[in-house]
Amino acid sequence: PPRLLLQFLGYLRACDRLLKQGYEEGQVEEAMEMFQYSEKKAAEFLHLLAQFNDMGFQQNEIKEVLLLCGNQRDKALEELMMK
Numbered sequence: 001p002p003r004l005l006l007q008f009l010g011y012l013r014a015c016d017r018l019l020k021q022g023y024e025e026g027q028v029e030e031a032m033e034m035f036q037y038s039e040k041k042a043a044e045f046l047h048l049l050a051q052f053n054d055m056g057f058q059q060n061e062i063k064e065v066l067l068l069c070g071n072q073r074d075k076a077l078e079e080l081m082m083k
Contacts, residue, residue: 007037014039018046034067044071052080 011032017039018028023046031049035041045066051073052062057080065083069076 011037014042018043021046023050041071048073048076052077 014037015025015028015032018031019025021043023031027046027049028042031042031045032039035045048066048071049059049062052066053059061080061083062076065076065079069079
């Protein structure tokens with residue numbers, strides 16, 4: 001099979017695994033795009049997004065801070081606390 005098809009199937013499998021963890025489809029697709037289809041980085045981002053959301057932070061601020069901090073939890077939390 002062509003390489004592009006294999007990449008696409010890999011993307012679909014990664015999305016499926018993330019969806020099965022309970023993340024919303026729109027968030028999964030956005031995270032996969034933001035991290036150039038790296039399932040590992042997308043999963044880290046989605047986990048931290050949910051965690052900080054549960055703490056009461058605004059989703060748009062969380063996304064911005066996580067991108068700036070490269071998914072580093074402690075650094076991101078510090079930035080969110082200062083806002």
